[in-house]
Amino acid sequence: QVQLEESGGGSVQAGGSLKLSCTASGRTFGYSMGWFRQAPGKEREFVAAIKWSIWNGGITYYADSVKGRFTISRDNAKNTVYLQMNSLKSEDTAVYCCAASQKGGSSRLDSPGEYDYWGQGTQVTVSS
Numbered sequence: 321q322v323q324l325e326e327s328g329g330g331s332v333q334a335g336g337s338l339k340l341s342c343t344a345s346g347r348t349f350g351y352s353m354g355w356f357r358q359a360p361g362k363e364r365e366f367v368a369a370i371k372w373s374i375w376n377g378g379i380t381y382y383a384d385s386v387k388g389r390f391t392i393s394r395d396n397a398k399n400t401v402y403l404q405m406n407s408l409k410s411e412d413t414a415v416y417c418c419a420a421s422q423k424g425g426s427s428r429l430d431s432p433g434e435y436d437y438w439g440q441g442t443q444v445t446v447s448s
Contacts (some may be wrong), residue, residue, distance in 0.1 A: 329442030
């Protein structure tokens with residue numbers, strides 16, 4: 321069983337930055353990790369994902385809306401995945417959730433159905 325806990329959310333003005341963290345309890349060796357977000361009245365949407373790698377790298381994927389502004393990374397020793405968010409816009413306002421997929425080699429990491437475990441989420445509010 322894997323439990324995920326996000327942190328780092330908050331309020332920031334447009335153009336600012338935030339760094340989210342997601343720490344897993346339980347073994348996540350071989351897991352790919354992702355970030356999704358959900359704004360009020362909208363469906364959950366994919367933000368970014370990073371494939372499993374024995375090193376702290378791994379192939380990364382981004383939604384077009386965040387490409388060039390957000391960066392996903394992981395520290396396997398700390399069982400933690402990060403989402404660095406720069407140049408934030410008001411439309412980035414949402415609850416951000418991290419997720420873990422046992423399908424370490426999946427190429428469909430933009431799909432919520434690929435994930436087995438989810439965190440509760442952390443609120444990000446960007447004011448213009």
